[in-house]
């Protein structure tokens with residue numbers, strides 16, 4: 001079980017329009033991924049998804065709040081003592097092209113971490129090759145075909161499978177998949193998503209699935225939870241199907257409006273959601289973070305930041321003063 005409470009992270013900007021300013025990437029995020037469970041974080045570019053994924057995988061520090069892994073809070077531990085905890089959480093990058101060393105065969109890529117593992121767990125040397133083959137089969141590729149090859153000889157989808165096999169060499173408890181299918185050919189995306197779902201079922205591995213594409217969140221498991229992130233704050237959260245089929249936050253509704261696969265959900269005659277203003281990071285931080293773009297904003301939204309609360313359904317939370325089911329509208333119709 002991995003939990004986060006009030007996790008915050010602020011970056012001081014070095015260059016660009018915001019040079020010298022502190023930009024909050026995460027503003028107090030609470031989440032929990034149970035053992036073998038699946039949680040998706042969605043939101044548009046810059047909302048803090050990668051920062052969260054890197055913090056959960058131990059690759060980035062946090063300013064305040066706490067990450068607790070199997071009951072142990074991480075911040076009191078020295079970096080060295082944290083390591084074995086974070087090793088159980090493996091990050092799968094979005095780019096399978098840069099994730100593998102181009103000068104190593106797939107066999108070399110897998111045996112290096114497996115040899116360490118064998119020494120650690122006092123297994124015989126012969127275990128290493130067997131395990132490499134086993135892991136490749138597990139991720140759905142023929143070991144005979146890939147073991148002797150170099151990354152450039154493989155397709156993007158196959159590379160991503162190798163990256164996943166490498167992450168499995170340390171027997172992780174959870175995978176963090178950060179936009180793991182966004183750079184892969186569309187035709188192969190579904191099969192990689194199916195693989196992640198399959199690994200959850202077969203190995204009881206937890207999944208933190210990060211995506212800007214709300215439609216892909218549906219594929220990682222019927223029992224998954226969806227968190228909608230907006231400018232570093234969770235604005236809606238609940239069972240994935242509930243949030244997708246009956247969102248109540250205008251931001252979630254606008255995201256769904258831009259998702260062509262959900263055209264069928266349009267309900268004529270209902271209040272429609274259309275984002276009214278482009279994202280502007282320089283805008284003030286008092287009040288609701290979405291207020292400037294929100295067609296339903298009132299004075300209250302400008303004055304005070306809404307926090308995450310639940311409605312009648314306690315599993316479905318939102319941070320909005322005007323939560324309501326509204327019809328979604330396909331983006332083509334907006335233009």
Ligand SMILES: Nc1ncnc2c1ncn2[C@@H]1O[C@H](COP(=O)(O)OP(=O)(O)O)[C@@H](O)[C@H]1O
Pocket residue numbers: 011012013014023024025043044045046047048049050051052
């Ligand atoms: N290393 C960094 N230095 C400065 N700012 C950063 C850094 N990483 C991320 N940020 C900023 O933090 C915010 C969240 O970024 P990120 O977590 O990458 O979002 P996402 O993955 O959702 O696109 C953005 O405003 C981004 O510019």
Ligand SMILES: [Mg+2]
Pocket residue numbers: 049050051179
């Ligand atoms: Mg990112």
